[in-house]
Amino acid sequence: MIELKGLTKVYGKGKKAATALSQLNLSIKKGEIFGVIGHSGAGKSTLIRCINLLERPTKGEVWVDGIDLTKLTQGQLQQKRRKIGMIFQHFNLLSSATVFDNIAFPLRLTGASQESIQSKVRELLKLVGLEDHWNKYPAQLSGGQKQRVGVARALASDPDVLLCDEATSALDPQTTDSILRLLLDINQRFNLTIVLITHEMHVIQSICDRVAVIHGGGIVEQGDVTEVFLKPKHEITREFIRSETQNDGPLRAAINAPHPESSKAVKITFLGQKTYESTLSNVVKETGVIFAILQGTISTIKDVPYGQLIVRFEGPSEAIQETISKLLAEGLDVEVMD
Amino acid sequence: MASLNFSTVNWDEMLQATFDTLKMLGSSAIFTIILGLPLGIVLYLWGRSSQPVVGVIYSVLSFLVNILRSVPFIILMVALIPFTKSIVGTSIGVLGTIPPLVVGAAPFFARLVETALREVDRGVIEAAQGMGASTTQIVTRVLLPEARPGLLSGVTITVVTLVAYTAMSGMVGGGGLGDLAIRYGYYRYEKEVMIISVALMVLLVQLLQMAGDRLVKHFSRK
Numbered sequence: 001m002i003e004l005k006g007l008t009k010v011y012g013k014g015k016k017a018a019t020a021l022s023q024l025n026l027s028i029k030k031g032e033i034f035g036v037i038g039h040s041g042a043g044k045s046t047l048i049r050c051i052n053l054l055e056r057p058t059k060g061e062v063w064v065d066g067i068d069l070t071k072l073t074q075g076q077l078q079q080k081r082r083k084i085g086m087i088f089q090h091f092n093l094l095s096s097a098t099v100f101d102n103i104a105f106p107l108r109l110t111g112a113s114q115e116s117i118q119s120k121v122r123e124l125l126k127l128v129g130l131e132d133h134w135n136k137y138p139a140q141l142s143g144g145q146k147q148r149v150g151v152a153r154a155l156a157s158d159p160d161v162l163l164c165d166e167a168t169s170a171l172d173p174q175t176t177d178s179i180l181r182l183l184l185d186i187n188q189r190f191n192l193t194i195v196l197i198t199h200e201m202h203v204i205q206s207i208c209d210r211v212a213v214i215h216g217g218g219i220v221e222q223g224d225v226t227e228v229f230l231k232p233k234h235e236i237t238r239e240f241i242r243s244e245t246q247n248d249g250p251l252r253a254a255i256n257a258p259h260p261e262s263s264k265a266v267k268i269t270f271l272g273q274k275t276y277e278s279t280l281s282n283v284v285k286e287t288g289v290i291f292a293i294l295q296g297t298i299s300t301i302k303d304v305p306y307g308q309l310i311v312r313f314e315g316p317s318e319a320i321q322e323t324i325s326k327l328l329a330e331g332l333d334v335e336v337m338d
Numbered sequence: 339m340a341s342l343n344f345s346t347v348n349w350d351e352m353l354q355a356t357f358d359t360l361k362m363l364g365s366s367a368i369f370t371i372i373l374g375l376p377l378g379i380v381l382y383l384w385g386r387s388s389q390p391v392v393g394v395i396y397s398v399l400s401f402l403v404n405i406l407r408s409v410p411f412i413i414l415m416v417a418l419i420p421f422t423k424s425i426v427g428t429s430i431g432v433l434g435t436i437p438p439l440v441v442g443a444a445p446f447f448a449r450l451v452e453t454a455l456r457e458v459d460r461g462v463i464e465a466a467q468g469m470g471a472s473t474t475q476i477v478t479r480v481l482l483p484e485a486r487p488g489l490l491s492g493v494t495i496t497v498v499t500l501v502a503y504t505a506m507s508g509m510v511g512g513g514g515l516g517d518l519a520i521r522y523g524y525y526r527y528e529k530e531v532m533i534i535s536v537a538l539m540v541l542l543v544q545l546l547q548m549a550g551d552r553l554v555k556h557f558s559r560k
Binding site for chain 2: 052054075077078079080081082084085086088090092093094095096097105106108109110137138139153157163
């Protein structure tokens with residue numbers, strides 16, 4: 001669906017030149033929610049703005065739906081952009097227009113008929129739950145409502161792709177969740193491809209199928225969210241996940257606390273239905289090992305359940321070894337921590 | 339001040355002068371907006387262009403606007419006499435003052451338009467670009483509606499400035515209240531006429547400013 005090839009963006013010239021993206025490749029499939037996470041200044045904003053060419057890359061190709069946008073004329077690009085919706089951190093609504101007129105804006109650009117505008121806008125107002133607010137001005141709405149208008153406006157021209165530029169960063173946690181649910185809903189309902197950039201792991205974890213971690217103008221790690229989230233490889237990725245879960249201090253303290261000679265701290269990762277099964281309990285019953293829980297999380301990534309337990313097994317070292325092998329045989333992931 | 343005697347005032351002449359001022363003001367304001375608005379939009383668009391050639395054109399245009407704005411109106415009026423004659427056939431009276439008024443006020447208004455447009459949130463323009471809007475669509479559907487309060491206060495400031503300019507045009511026989519105030523009050527020491535003329539102009543400015551403020555308030559959505 002979206003293919004970025006050798007994307008390079010350099011701001012300025014000569015000595016003042018700053019490279020925002022260098023030789024970046026990325027491929028996004030139709031119908032998926034793809035997240036790009038990175039710190040501010042990592043290049044993620046430039047990246048998403050290159051997809052609809054609000055930012056023209058210095059080098060590289062931007063393929064959307066089989067067309068290289070960088071090769072289009074201005075007029076062709078304007079046509080193509082109508083099929084790429086975008087929502088923004090600061091909503092970017094017309095302050096001089098009502099909710100209705102804001103949503104109708106992209107339709108009026110194409111000269112749609114009055115009746116088709118009426119029916120389309122009504123339908124979108126219903127979708128985003130703002131039927132009662134159609135006649136209000138943006139200044140009269142809350143942040144979450146403004147973003148709903150933004151989403152409705154972006155969907156008005158029936159786009160194939162929705163770009164979300166830090167769409168929830170200016171919202172409080174509850175509102176963020178409601179907007180994320182809305183995005184997930186439209187993704188499933190219309191099979192709409194969504195690309196979002198964020199600096200919050202929480203956003204990725206809630207709705208994304210795949211994720212890319214961007215750092216220093218390049219992608220350092222990418223893959224399925226479950227994969228990247230549970231087994232991060234790059235230091236930057238680990239940092240994002242730590243900031244979402246707990247910091248390392250308490251865990252270190254728990255692992256280093258006084259413990260029997262013959263024991264082992266391990267991290268056990270459960271994924272999918274296994275999260276809710278009694279595997280661990282069954283295994284220790286068989287091997288006779290006892291354990292203390294040092295830290296634990298049970299949650300979901302998008303709709304996939306996962307659990308991560310850090311426990312200290314106590315018992316004869318052979319029994320501990322056997323426990324670990326059995327857990328591995330059950331399909332759990334076990335990592336020794338000390 | 340006790341010697342003021344308003345009974346000698348020629349009210350017919352006063353009424354005529356008031357009408358003349360309103361005529362000058364009305365027609366020069368219309369032409370100022372017709373010329374200044376597009377000029378301001380062009381200044382705004384060219385000033386933001388990333389193309390070096392356009393940047394140079396912008397600098398030249400901007401310089402010309404600055405020249406017209408820095409020449410004192412009274413001098414501009416005299417300097418424009420040949421130009422005025424070639425356009426409206428005379429350089430005196432109500433008709434003769436309109437071209438210099440427009441030439442003097444349009445660059446000023448254009449700058450106010452440029453400033454008002456710059457106040458429009460860049461993000462909103464970008465959103466429109468992202469939705470596939472052409473430059474013309476961005477101007478008509480985003481920039482002008484979003485800048486409306488700023489544009490209206492620009493119009494108010496310009497019209498009030500024009501009131502002052504029409505008064506100055508009295509110096510070259512332009513007619514109107516300013517002309518009256520200078521001819522009677524300044525040249526003939528008839529204070530009464532001067533006081534009434536000035537009072538009428540103060541009233542006019544006051545009314546214009548109030549109307550302008552009200553419009554701005556009506557269209558402000560922030």
